[in-house]
Amino acid sequence: MFAVQMQGIVKRFGGLVANDGIDFELKVGEIHALLGENGAGKTTLMRILYGLYTPDEGEILIGGKPVRIHSPRDAIRAGIGMVTQHFTLVPTLTVAENITLGESGSLLDLQQIETKVEALSGRLGIPVKAGTPVGQLSVGEQQRVEILKALARHARVLILDEPTAVLVPQEVQALFEVLDRLRREGISVVFISHKLHEVMTVCDRVTVLRDGRAVGTVEKSQTTPSELARLMVGRETFGVHRQGERPSTGVLLRVEGLNVKSRKGAVGLHHLSFEVQAGEVLGVAGVSGNGQAELGEVLSGMLQPESGRIWVGTQEVTGASPAELTRAGVGRIPEDRHASLVGELSVADNLVLDQLEHFSRHGVLDRNAVRRNAERLIAEYQIKALPETPIRTLSGGNMQKVLLARSLSRNPLVVIASQPTRGLDVGATDYVRGRLLEQRARGAAVLLISEDLDEIFALADRIAVLFEGKLMGILNTREATVEQIGLMMAGTPLKRSSVKEADRG
Amino acid sequence: MVKFRLERVSAPLWFRPLIPLIALLVTFLLTTLLVLWAGADPLKVYYYFLIAPLSSRVALIEVLVKSTPLLLTGASVAFAFSAGYWNIGAEGQLYAGAMAGAWLGMFLGGVSPVAGIPLMMAGGFLAGAVWAFGPAILKTRLNVDEVVTTLLLNSVILFLVSYLLNGPWRSPVSMWPQSPEIAQGAHYFRLLPRARLHFGFVVGLAVIVIEWFVLQHTPLGLRMRAVGLGKKAAQFAGLNVNRTMLVAALISGGIAGLAGVGEVAGIHFHLIESISDGLGYSGIIIATLGGLHPFGVGLAAFFIGLIDTGAQSLSRALGVPVYLGTVVQAILLLVTLSLFVLQNYRLRRA
Structure with missing residues (x-):
């Protein structure tokens, strides 16, 4: 019995195909993970289901019947609710007022609403304080209000877009308990995530998306984290590959004990130490949001570390400004290219x-x-x-x-490239990769921060893996397997004995 | 029923220069009712607004006199805005310049204008920059919103001027609160016989040209524009964003100070409380109308000077309130700003 069936969904944005003929089936009363890298098409697919986008091709069936969903209003009427990472709550209104906001009706009887909301929260076992202004609640509690809001509108299908991204670990546990209760109520949950261990903890089935295609749907009981990792990143060959090994002529970039305070919604960096040799590409892999952006910004002078030291060649550049880094011989390819050029x-x-x-x-x-x-x-x-x-x-x-x-x-002596090919077409991607390898051949030290594992494997001599701002280890690419890297990306450190650079502190 | 939807599309480049003209047209359409209500014939009103001031020598010179401080306040605001520093304080910085001019002018008895005029200008520029320094340093060090601080300081300096004119600086020979007359050597010279157009007009034009050169042809100007158009990109490229904004703020204050000196040394020859009466705020309108380009600012200053003159002759000729001119200015600004935003949208059939 399916709550939702999406068949052959295609969604294009200009030349980019975000969803390329995706089939997705959600059973009644299951928690179903949509797993995939950034840009794989997970959020797009769910935005289509919630009526935020209209698909170019494909059909949606709810309870077996074909439906047309043109707006979130249609989706809500069809019993679908969505909780995004950015909450749509009014901080000065109370929980009860927020939950009834947007419901049609005449005069509001606050007392009655609060009673209704408390009854609902009691029945579902989702504790909220109905009379408290939302602005006074923690992020986890606000998320619970969002979920209740959807359920108050009689949602039978709940879409959660990376719900744990904004939560601390204890709140994650509480959320999982709530989801478990909803499943027993017969509500179906779509859990969008790129975190393998969470998917393995809470979900019944997993659909993996890659490059806009569904590459497989598996029962949790019949899969392993490393199989999911392999499905997620895939292995395709590209035109550009590094050639041969170069004898090292010394360390050009050295980072020791780097710490960056975690900011709102980011993990920070914790005691990072590594070296990049002349004529070497060190790839930094990891699932997005595990400290890559911070690492790129620190090495570009856009973010100052809390502690730790950085050398370029023999010159210490800890705390240097972007201008000083450029003078010291650092070439910087930023992650956000739009914000790094003056458009006008x-x-x-x-x-x-x-x-x-x-x-x-x-x-x-x-x-x-x-x-x-x-x-x-x-x-x-x-x-x-x-x-x-x-x-x-x-x-x-x-x-x-x-x-x-x-x-x-x-x-430059050192090249810091952050997500250098993200969002580029194949031709431009090959071009950029070629240029980076040219720098390697010239004898520069290249730090390649990328979420694209194919890219890391094609270009990097060694691979470092970041997880929650910590280094899980560094491997020689020749000895590395996708499974091994996938496990490290999911938070399993490489064995201490086999890497000397990792976990120095 | 035909349905429309709004789409975001960048306007073609050729459209931008047309914006002021379209704004003018829309403004006239919008103000027609108001004019009719005031009991006047719209066509006549627009004739007095736009044509009459240009049709006689006396009126044309008056337009240029009115444009003189506007050239400078407009240039002042445009300079700061170019670097993304929202200086709303040209009004106060103008008063600071006027104060410096009035003060210096008291001591320049027997000094030749060759020395006196440059001294007055230097003093006025410095005073404007000093008055701009506080908000600028608060912005660049502590990220205090300069819109608030520069705006509030405008009232502060008005009280200061009022205190000086009613106390220590009060002219003993005048019925009104005003400072003593400045010395002859401090007077800006007249450009034409039998007209009050003065050297300040040349200063205004020169500042416009210099500002254009600085913004387009110097590293400082390119740095300022980069900071103004993309702070993060400028920072990434290694520019010192805060220092650039600080320099822009101080120079902007200095230019506004020059406007104040011009009013003292070229028109009044003493300081009075109402020496500006909103010239600094008009500078914001002018900078915006001119699209922050110095030459655009020059044209906009002339245009606002024209409307100001027109509003006066209008009220004399047709007996409508002088405030009609102010209302037209305000509506023109709103329309122009709306067009700047709306040019990037299209209505398409759904």
């Missing part, structure tokens, strides 16, 4: 922004030199633009080429 300024201006002192004389910009520099780099890096083209009109691939040109044209 031209390609030529953006290309000189980090070295204006070389393009001005007596306090006046040498416009000819700026233009010649742009023409040279545009030709060399095959950027499809004119020097005076505003950056914001460029494609993601061309923006990335501008950033590559700006940092790599100075022959």
